[in-house]
Amino acid sequence: MLIASNVTKTFGKLKALDNVSVTCNKGQTIALIGPNGSGKTTLIKTMLGMVVPDSGFITFDQHNILHSWHYRERIGYMPQIGRYPDNMTIAQVMDMMKDIRKSDVLDEDLVNEFNLPALAHKKMRTLSGGTRQKVSASLAFLFNPDVLILDEPTAGLDPLSSEILKQKIVAEKEKGKLILITSHILSELDDLVTEIIYMQEGKLQFHKSIAQLQEDTGQVKLTQAIAHVMKTH
Numbered sequence: 001m002l003i004a005s006n007v008t009k010t011f012g013k014l015k016a017l018d019n020v021s022v023t024c025n026k027g028q029t030i031a032l033i034g035p036n037g038s039g040k041t042t043l044i045k046t047m048l049g050m051v052v053p054d055s056g057f058i059t060f061d062q063h064n065i066l067h068s069w070h071y072r073e074r075i076g077y078m079p080q081i082g083r084y085p086d087n088m089t090i091a092q093v094m095d096m097m098k099d100i101r102k103s104d105v106l107d108e109d110l111v112n113e114f115n116l117p118a119l120a121h122k123k124m125r126t127l128s129g130g131t132r133q134k135v136s137a138s139l140a141f142l143f144n145p146d147v148l149i150l151d152e153p154t155a156g157l158d159p160l161s162s163e164i165l166k167q168k169i170v171a172e173k174e175k176g177k178l179i180l181i182t183s184h185i186l187s188e189l190d191d192l193v194t195e196i197i198y199m200q201e202g203k204l205q206f207h208k209s210i211a212q213l214q215e216d217t218g219q220v221k222l223t224q225a226i227a228h229v230m231k232t233h
């Protein structure tokens with residue numbers, strides 16, 4: 001469904017992505033894991049067309065994304081840090097997105113569960129970090145996309161909100177969507193993800209199913225399995 005083929009991206013002398021090839025399919029919930037600066041966000045951004053690779057290419061349902069930007073309507077993206085016009089209210093940001101997307105189907109589960117209607121009049125610049133995250137999460141799920149790309153989705157959320165978001169991810173996973181998540185909190189990904197993509201210094205170290213990772217490391221818990229991988233890589 002979403003495939004990166006031999007993708008390389010450099011920033012000056014730094015190789016943020018070094019010949020990365022990866023295939024992500026419908027029905028998979030994939031954790032993108034790796035140390036800080038290993039290229040996870042850059043890989044996500046190339047998949048979204050926000051960063052153009054120096055070489056290699058990305059396809060979405062067999063179409064090179066360079067020539068078919070419409071694919072973006074099928075992806076809900078929650079960035080690590082959501083940036084919004086400072087003087088707009090939550091309601092105005094939501095309305096603006098609805099206007100742009102003109103979608104008939106809206107999924108307002110998170111909007112309601114995060115109680116955003118009660119905060120709708122608040123200006124974006126006045127929001128706490130967690131509330132801003134709630135807006136980003138609500139927007140990622142709002143248009144019922146086939147693919148969800150979530151960059152550190154629970155960072156800054158309180159435990160209750162974090163649980164609400166996790167339950168929503170599980171519900172979308174059960175509908176057979178492709179979900180790609182980066183997180184440093186591995187315990188949160190346990191019981192949620194079906195695959196692991198492990199990156200280091202811009203290189204894809206491996207892409208394995210959880211069952212395979214457990215077998216290779218002899219560890220059942222994701223935290224312990226990845227700790228084992230980090231020690232041996």
Ligand SMILES: Nc1ncnc2c1ncn2[C@@H]1O[C@H](COP(=O)(O)OP(=O)(O)OP(=O)(O)O)[C@@H](O)[C@H]1O
Nearest residue numbers: 011014015016034035036037038039040041042043
């Ligand atoms: N626009 C940019 N200009 C210059 N360097 C960049 C740019 N974007 C990313 N980088 C560099 O590319 C490398 C990979 O960054 P990236 O954000 O993809 O890492 P990450 O794995 O997502 O890290 P983290 O876990 O800290 O979020 C880093 O060294 C970063 O400084």
